Amino acid sequence: MTTEEERTKAATIFDVARLAGVSHQTVSRVLNELPNVRPATRERVQRAIQQLRYIPSPAARALVTRRSRTIGLITTGLPEYGPSTTAVYFNEAARDERYAVIMASLLQSDATALRQAAETLVRQNVEAIVLITSNGAALGLLQSMDLGVPFLGVVSQGNDLHRVSLDQYAGAKRAVRHLIELGHTKIRHVSGPIESMDALERARGWRDLLAENDLVAHDPIVGDWSAASGYAAGRRLLEDDFTAVFCGNDQMALGLIHALTEAGRDVPGAVSVIGFDNIPEAAHFSPPLTTMHQDFAQLGRDAMEVMLAVLTDEAAPNPLLRVPQLVLRASTAPPPA
Structure with missing residues (x-):
């Protein structure tokens, strides 16, 4: 041949x-x-x-003329609490609107895997594709593809696309403002991975609020969202001079608290710790964790609402960013005298 x-x-x-x-x-x-x-x-x-x-x-x-009432949903990375919850409530909102959702969950978000997932969904006659990711490279790859159907990103950064998100930057500033209002001036940050758009926005909020208050922002310690990486960060911080830590998520805060208390540093007597996400277990940490609540359920519903608008009108406006809310618990207090 x-x-x-x-x-x-x-x-x-x-x-x-x-x-x-x-x-x-x-x-x-x-x-x-x-x-x-x-x-x-x-x-x-x-x-x-x-x-x-x-x-x-x-x-x-028939690809153009037939309405399938089906939406493709692509998720990337490990099944973390936030993205998984968002996906569940997106599915619920779609079901309420009599839409079916076909999901493709990718552990690795390389160009080949993303293209295969997108083309498989389009061949199943989806009316649109939604991407839930914090990986900037994954968003860029999918955004560059000629999908032929409307596309919406559930992402914290991005231009020239329909997107919904929670305001990671404003949420981080609220977290750090809480520590400053308690009297802390030496505030360190344990961030998520550098490829994460959410982690970059939270680190930017932390850094900017410190600058606005004429406080020094030392380089963040980079973790991978896991409690183990938070524990490793806590061990590294033991030799530093600080009284508070803003953690990029609750799991890393759990590991950090473990490292600090293991070394004899009382939380919050010696060090205050604040997390991000408000996972269900955060209220049962020892001590219970002060954190920033993110409404992932509403984020999933927002994504479906905007997607429906896009299917009707490509110029549909994006909703206002929802700002995470401070949840006060026992892991933060004024710095030691």
């Missing part, structure tokens, strides 16, 4: 779309002889069809 024959045999509507430089929906509009396709674009698609000797299937012809 020649190379040309192999290419002809393998040709799909997505191959035609890539060759013509358009979305698969535009190819389907041409196949179905629908209006609203510019003559130059229609001619380019027809040339690609001829070049690839593409023979459309009935399913390909």
Whole structure:
């Protein structure tokens, strides 16, 4: 079999779309002889069809004209509390609107895995794709793909896309403001991984509020969201001069408190610790953890509400960012005299 024959045999509507430089929906509009396709674009698609000797299937012809009431949902990384809760409530909100959700959960968010996931979802005739991630590279990769369907990111950073998020930056500033109001001036930060958009926004909020109050921001200690990395950060901090720590999430705060108390540092008598997320276990830490509550359930509902608006009107506005709320417990107190 020649190379040309192999290419002809393998040709799909997505191959035609890539060759013509358009979305698969535009190819389907041409196949179905629908209006609203510019003559130059229609001619380019027809040339690609001829070049690839593409023979459309009935399913390909129907990609534009059939409503599936199905949305594709892609999640990346480990099943952390926040993204998992958001995904559950997105599914619930979709079910309330009589939409089905097809999920693709990716541990590794490389370009090949993301493209395969997106194309698999589009082949199942989803009306839109939603991405839940804190990984900036994953967002950039998916945003650069010609999906041919509306796309929404549940992400804390990003331009030129429909997105919903919680205000990580403002939440971090509220957390640090609480420590400053207690009288702390030596406030360290244990951050999430550098590839995380959420972690970057929280670190930015911590740094900016310290600067606004003429306080020194030492380099954060970078963790990986796990309690083990929080414990390691606590061990590193034992030789430093500080009275408070803002942790990028509650799990790292748990590990940090373990390291501090193991070394004889009382929390909050000697060191105050504040977390982020308000996981269900935070109220049962020893001591119970002061933290920033994030309404992940509402975030999932917001994502579905915006997605419905986008399906009706591509210019649908994004909702206002919801700011995490301070939950006062026993892990923070004024610094020692």
